[in-house]
Amino acid sequence: MAQHGRRLVVVTVFVALTVLGLTWPLLHQLYLAKVTHGSAVDAESTITDYSATYRIDAEGRLTATEVLTVDLPAFRHGIFRFFPAADPTDPRGRLIPTISAITMDHQPVPVSYSWRDDRSVIVVQIGDPDVLADPGLHTYSISYTIDGVLVRPPSGSGAFTSHAGANRAAPSATFYYNAVGFWAMKIDRARVVIDLPGPSGLVQCAADTSGVTPCGLAGAGSERITVTAANLPPQNPVTVRVDLDVPLPDRAGLPWSVRFDKILGRSVSTVAVAALLSALAAAAGYVWARRSREPEPGHPVMYVPPDGLGPVQTVYIVNETVGDHALVATLLYLAERNVVRLSGGSRRWTITGAGAPEQWAALDPVSRKVGEALGVTTVGEVFRANGSVKAGRKLSEATIELTSSCSDWADTEGLMVTARWERVGRIAVGLAIPAAVAAFWGLFTLTMWGLPFAAFVIAGIGLLSTGVGTRRTPPGRGVWSRAAGFERLLATSSSEDRFDFSARNDLFTAYIPFAAAFGVADRWAQKYRTAVGSEPPTPGWYPVQRSGSPAALYSSSGFRGFDTVVAASISAYRSSQSSSSSSGGSGFSSSGGSWGGGGGGGGGTW
Incomplete structure (x- = not known):
């Protein structure tokens, strides 16, 4: 009974550690939200001109090309562009870019990609880490596509300071996006051309909630909208919302929000595979541990x-x-x-x-x-x-x-x-423990890949019992x-x-x-x-x-x-001997602002 009680305590501890290992990205995000008081500002750099062309087709795919003229100071390698995966209009949706081309001064340039903030933001780093860019003006071109940018109205809340056009009937689709993202440096001029899959209805935009930084609209009622702004402070997006009377295309979605992407990834089938492997690992551990127990003989007094x-x-x-x-x-x-x-x-x-x-x-x-x-x-x-x-x-x-x-x-x-097979089981459990820790820490990117190892350890914990x-x-x-x-x-x-x-x-x-x-x-x-x-x-x-x-x-x-x-x-x-020891006791005891469109992202220099 005492051994059973100890085993129950150990299992409880391992279960608690497994839950922590699986869900620590959620706690990390809470920590980031608590300690982050604002985004970094690059006061030494300037985007002198920001031009973008967004083409949206009937399937809701955005094809974008952004051209930035950046005045770089000394000792910089280039710029970076980040894209948030979260869709503020739909917690089940994702806005993942597919980069098709990037150039610097009309020439190929080294590019690296990485995820940050628990796989909620993809970062595109543009420039050679071993070479500093010459100070002065440089032109960067970034081309990419994003699926699922048309959302169901009335998605896209916010305080819009500029309005143009009108809806003749209730819109069936909306394009809600940061036409200019959260860039760390000020922007002298910005011009965005948006080609739509049909005539626009009501068009709205805002560069802030008060209208101090105005944004201009042109082309309302047509299939091409032009958004302009000037003298944008650092970290100041321009958000646009365009209502459309076109069929709303189907959007891919997941049963969980982006907060869980570091845990579960972005594939239901992959989660199913991880769950199946965890179940099989638990069954294997349980059967292995069960067979390691010796049946007690009768013991008359x-x-x-x-x-x-x-x-x-x-x-x-x-x-x-x-x-x-x-x-x-x-x-x-x-x-x-x-x-x-x-x-x-x-x-x-x-x-x-x-x-x-x-x-x-x-x-x-x-x-x-x-x-x-x-x-x-x-x-x-x-x-x-x-x-x-x-x-x-x-x-x-x-x-x-x-x-x-x-x-x-x-x-x-x-x-x-x-009993050699039992010893192999002990070794397997011993190896599964560090494997689970490494997987939860991120060895295989997603923390759910620690579950099969942890399930084997928890179900097979009896293999570590005395006598096995x-x-x-x-x-x-x-x-x-x-x-x-x-x-x-x-x-x-x-x-x-x-x-x-x-x-x-x-x-x-x-x-x-x-x-x-x-x-x-x-x-x-x-x-x-x-x-x-x-x-x-x-x-x-x-x-x-x-x-x-x-x-x-x-x-x-x-x-x-x-x-x-x-x-x-x-x-x-x-x-x-510098080791922690316990005396063991007696053997005789009896006992961004509140508004902002989907996607867009932003960037800075590095």
């Missing part, structure tokens, strides 16, 4: 531990891990077997060798390894657990020896074997059954599994190291109290202060105090 096993071996064959308190339990076991003597108090403990060679030889190999690691296998040899770095180093080495010797013992005795990668053999399952039955004796109440302490009083203290290894010493003591009606006996091999009582063994001054001192020593050593 056992009144003795498996023959020849020390406390840590007993825990290891049940849980495939030595547990959090293996070292302390082993030291208690060595004291109970009279091969060491324990002495000390709340902050300092001394472990003194007391066993003859034949006594050490009779112990299980795991417990013997701990004695060897601490150097107490000879009578009179002393090890002091005093919270020092030196003591912590030896205790850390003993812990490592303990863990490796358990694995070696299980392998040598033929109790466990390697090894399998108990038939003999190992037999030992597992007996060890788990013994754990049941130690951990369950007397009403469920009665133990005749009156006839086996000496076994209570003998089993304390095993209860400590399983982390159930409190329950083992409570079981004695419930069955006998008195405090459990004091083990002769564990020092108790004269002023204390047997009950004190299970308080902070007893076994818990010993555990704390050992943990503090290890922590001191790990801290000295």
Whole structure:
């Protein structure tokens, strides 16, 4: 149950991180909206003349050519042009340009393309990054097409300061666009010619909301509109709206707004593929993890531990891990077997060798390894657990020896074997985690490509559980059954599994190291109290202060105090190695303005 609870917590954390990894572009956009207080202004450059021709066909396709004469200052490479993908008249629509030609001074020029603001704006950088342009006048020509520029009326709100013509009937289509975009430099003169697929109705334009910067209109009622403006300040677009009495063409759209393009892209079929891959990855992870679980054998109550096993071996064959308190339990076991003597108090403990060679030889190999690691296998040899770095180093080495010797013992005795397919699964999950992080960060452009990796990790998280990668053999399952039955004796109440302490009083203290290894010493003591009606006996091999009582063994001054001192020593050593460490606790615990047309964009110099 504890392992299941930990797994649930890990899954919850991974799900939360997956949601964050998938949707961080939305949070990033909120951040950009909060910190952006205005667009940059290029006071050193000037567009002396801006001329554009927009041709709109009956299918709603815009074919545009913009010709800019730019007075560049020194130390500039060229200009850039940006196109926002969002359509302010339709959150499902996109206005994506297809660039057909770009020249500088009527000659080819290096051009690079990039997306910014989470794939909501495409930037066209014009100029050679390795060459500075000569200061002075340069003429740039940009030709492109955009589909879907005709929208359904009454789309295109805003305060228009100039009006011309009139609608003879309710319009069926509208062209709503920034005829002049948000350019970072001032514009001396601007002239835009708009060829329409039919005669215009009401034509409106605005260079600001007050009319301080006027815009001129000509050709209202015809298929060609001319828009003019002069002395435009930096970042000052000219927005035009033209009503038309022509059939409204179909427009491509997506089920989501441009805010989600960094997450989902611009293809429904691609999203479907990502969803399918995520489902398949989750299914593969779940099945893989499911098959890695060993079915538990029956474990009737056992009144003795498996023959020849020390406390840590007993825990290891049940849980495939030595547990959090293996070292302390082993030291208690060595004291109970009279091969060491324990002495000390709340902050300092001394472990003194007391066993003859034949006594050490009779112990299980795991417990013997701990004695060897601490150097107490000879009578009179002393090890002091005093919270020092030196003591912590030896205790850390003993812990490592303990863990490796358990694995070696299980392998040598033929109790466990390697499950290669499970280990491959562990590796797959281990590789999927950084792959998901990289994909969410943008390795594959869209954050949704992190979902298949994350789904595999979440569904297959059980592959990272303790014990995955090894399998108990038939003999190992037999030992597992007996060890788990013994754990049941130690951990369950007397009403469920009665133990005749009156006839086996000496076994209570003998089993304390095993209860400590399983982390159930409190329950083992409570079981004695419930069955006998008195405090459990004091083990002769564990020092108790004269002023204390047997009950004190299970308080902070007893076994818990010993555990704390050992943990503090290890922590001191790990801290000295510049690693973050935790003492682990006790094993005896019970617990633009407001207006602006679609598209248009703008630009500046670089």
